């Protein structure tokens with residue numbers, strides 16, 4: 612899938628992933644009213660509203676961006692109804708040609724990791740019946756349990772052409788408390804990057820990038836420069852642009868030459884654009900998906916300025 616992601620970015624000339632992180636505060640009144648009329652102010656009502664919101668956004672952006680990244684926490688908070696909305700969103704996006712990065716941030720011992728892999732990127736086994744469950748193309752993982760927590764995913768990566776993005780340097784302000792500690796003369800995230808370089812060799816795609824990518828926050832460009840130095844052939848998922856304050860200029864160290872090797876996430880900045888003053892004069896809440904499209908096109912233009 613890493614090769615397909617690279618091809619799609621190239622074809623659309625757009626290294627953007629739209630983060631599908633819905634919150635009820637972002638859902639326009641008319642969608643909430645309809646969902647709550649049918650299902651009440653219940654977990655099901657909230658989940659149905661999320662799914663309707665996502666579908667309209669997907670329809671508006673599917674021809675201009677290569678991928679979406681649903682954040683499972685937003686759905687999981689509403690229990691199994693929320694998880695259904697997460698799964699339905701994945702299916703809807705894939706049916707419309709989008710690549711799906713499931714932001715699930717797992718990390719556990721090998722025997723448990725195998726179950727995560729089976730459920731998310733592999734096949735669940737029901738007494739010999741093999742069933743595809745969540746169907747994401749990529750998922751996000753934490754590296755802090757070491758390689759035996761990553762290795763169970765490798766078979767699915769290679770045999771089922773799936774992908775991982777492993778946290779190397781996260782975008783949040785306090786990431787430095789742990790990730791920038793000096794360990795045996797190097798920063799901890801540098802050590803993680805070096806490990807990922809070795810781990811990734813077990814899952815190389817055809818276009819020179821591993822199926823094991825890295826998550827590198829846009830908000831720490833100096834750290835991103837160091838990570839890129841260690842990982843020239845690793846694909847980066849870069850969150851932090853927009854709502855978290857990173858600018859297009861901050862993204863530069865994440866890219867290889869010609870704007871290659873990275874995909875930039877924006878969630879709130881796109882899906883809630885209709886609430887932003889900049890778009891409010893042209894779009895009302897019924898046009899929220901059109902505002903998302905306008906914001907995604909503006910982001911594309913902004914990235915293209917710095918991608919040479």
Ligand SMILES: O=C(O)c1cc(=O)[nH]c(=O)n1[C@@H]1O[C@H](COP(=O)(O)O)[C@@H](O)[C@H]1O
Nearest residue numbers: 682751781782826828850854855877878879
């Ligand atoms: O793995 C991620 O995607 C991630 C890693 C990271 O370091 N920082 C980060 O913000 N994210 C996710 O990226 C999204 C950012 O959302 P916005 O800040 O609204 O664009 C959220 O879904 C976060 O969970």
